[in-house]
Amino acid sequence: MSELTIYNTLTRAKERFVPHVAGKAGLYVCGPTVYDYIHIGNARTFTTFDMVARWLRTVGLDVTYVRNVTDIDDKIIDRANERGIPFRELAESMAAAFNEDCARLKLLAPDREPRATKYVDAMLGLIETLETKGLAYRAPNGDVYFSVRDFPGYGKLSRRNLDDLRAGERVAVETAKKDPLDFALWKSAKPGEPSWSSKYGDGRPGWHIECSAMAAAELGTPVDLHGGAVDLTFPHHENEIAQSEGAGHTPFTRCWMHGAFLNMDSEKMSKSLGNFFTLREILAKLDPVRGGETVRFFLLRGHYRSEINYTWETLEDAGNTLLGFYTALREVAPANAPIDWSHPLAARFRAAMSDDFDTPVAFAVLHELRGEVNRTKSAEAAGLLKALGATLGFFQTDPDAFLKGGVELDVEAKIAERKAAKAAKDFGRADAIRKELEAAGVILEDKPGGNTEWRRR
Template sequence: MQIYNTLTRQKEVFAPIDAGNVRMYVCGMTVYDYCHLGHARMLVAFDVITRWLRASGYGLTYVRNITDVDDKILVRARDNNEPINALTERMIDAMHEDERRLGVLPPDQEPRATAHIDDITAMIETLIERGYAYQADNGDVFYRVRRFERYGALNNRNPDDMRSGARVDIDQAKEDPLDFVLWKSATPGEASWPSPWGEGRPGWHIECSAMSTCCLGNTFDIHGGGPDLAFPHHENEIAQSEAATGQKYVNTWMHAGALRVDNEKMSKSLGNFFTVRDVLKEHDPEVVRYLLVASHYRSAINYAPDTLKDARRSLERFYNALDGVEAIQGNVDDDYATRFTRAMDDDFNTPEALAVMFELVREINRHRDDAVQAGALAHELIRLGNLLGLLERSPGDFLQGASSGLDDEEIARQIEARNAARRNRDFAEADRIRDALAEQGIILKDSREGTTWVSESR
């Protein structure tokens, strides 16, 4: 297996520290609002990675944190006039619901920042003792960026270049504009915890350093996150962690690609900001998941009406091939599994893996008259799809998942009205009903057993 390492900017043969067992940490949500599509992109990407590592025989400890104290959380709780723990618990429940609907498996551990305050303060104390941190006149504790010689390596940035472009407030308490906060002194009325430097709360970056090393050890195999976290968040994590422990922090760094909406950055100011739950009100969760899986995890994804239509059509090809075929385990050419595995072992290349699955679709359709062969091919298609978190439903359930706005009862009434028209030999009315349903994405299928329907992408 080869994985692209952001730190070295190349694919590397993956070799866990503890052979056969993988330790992976992924930066999770800051829970002040509902998850948006960018979060879904990251969650699904690392869900696929998790599934494949386990399918490949690795024991995996997957840790994904929750940031439950942060400036944004404090502001939102104040604006809502609610305690921060009430806000964060509500958003965590909503996050878990969104994950389940997208087929994202839960992590093995989900540490929260507020449960690791002692670990955070202990790490900050070590950094101060070693000369990597200092308390400023305003009570905040900062990290000395220039003290860490390898700062900027993850993002190939030179600290001198960063310093020349930095903007510094006149009253700023930092020794250097590049220094970042580890501990924020308390502001009256805000949530705070006791520390050797007075009441306060942790900075964002130090939270992940403390939680990851507490859960996985000073050095672990994989650290991942969204595309916007490589700098400064992950750069700062490396500096903090390695300065505190004296050991290499992470062997392989992985970052999911960005998500754009109609080829623009998602932004509330542009009016193209979508939460996961808003999207799932209008679109089948598996269609959204397929869109996120169909691109390589490091590639940018464009979310737009046409891309969703394409995703639904692709899933319809799979489910239409499976419809009417009884999946049974049997003899199938090993080449399908071999090429699927080769693709996934090449830095989790889902587009190539899906191409193998489409070949299986063609073979199922070619062998539909052979129940045994078609059934064995269908079984293999479902097995491979499940490895990506796809094809976990019955064909009928997906194909009748109407996006038309009509409920099942109304569609059944329309079908009965059409059947009555046909019995009365009023074929013009029967055709009118059929065409009206087709306009709304409902395609009727007549057979000797009766009339069934599927929902077609529009």
């Protein structure tokens, strides 16, 4: 197999991926904060790292994929209070919805899915270690803060200079802090909020400490590959490094990987800006059989480090392209055989994916292979197309079922009625039936010998 290289945000360079234990790879991805349904921008991140986990396994690594769930957070508490329900009830319902959405996108379940509320003791142990090392302090308001200026190297991931940082943007100014850049490790209990007992008094963990504790508990350190969206680089991942390495887990992570934004009309899509569609809203407008894979295809065909723009037209284009692949696989039954990596197209696909997951080049290879299937009608070429697609989570639905989609109309009965009309030379009625089906999104394809096949538009 080709040597796998990944762009490391920490070094700003592509590096050979070498796990700290030969043949194994620990992947940690910052998962959802479960206070609402995910939007399609969130879906891009989780689809990207599903692709990464699949490819790591394709190249022969024994992968442990950990994707956490943040089930205690200011947003969860606020939203639960708005609805008048316990925070756990909201978190459980949104976590279940998240997993349903992931299944629609054909995301594999992570090997481990730790919940923050189950690791509070581990977080408190980490905070105590940081306090012992002089990197954490108790504030007069009962909170515990990390002392940023006492940790050498703070800013090395995001390339930010402490003297240039200003309180604002994403750093709250609080009088209890010694420095505006310090961040909360433990938040003292407030009336009406959930809390846990600790030596620091009743309270709850800060957001950043959660991932440091869960990653160390689930994978140990160093973590081979740590991922998330690019907006987590600062402050979340920067703070994870400070906490973990400050506590003695050095290095905390060997390779940092960040995915770019998905934009709406060329502007970052986010809940805070209010310019987003939830994944559920989009899937509700798509065919139930094809919608999830269509969105997945749209999200993966651009390189993960390049911003992509969401419009209905770009999504529709992805869907039409996917139909072309499934049409080829319906016309030529794929041979069932393992991937022959010596095949020139398979070798190019492997080289592209092993070069920092270069999906645009890999997709170009799939297009070329589809052309070969259409041209040669080769079962072996069709088999290779299906097998290579499988490494990215594509082309595994029965082609006929995929092309027909979730049609409620009795298409077969309409085709039989049209065939009878043609036999009776009632071509006006036959044409009317075709138009009726086209209006319902059904495309008919008359084949030699009088057979008619159909698919959804």
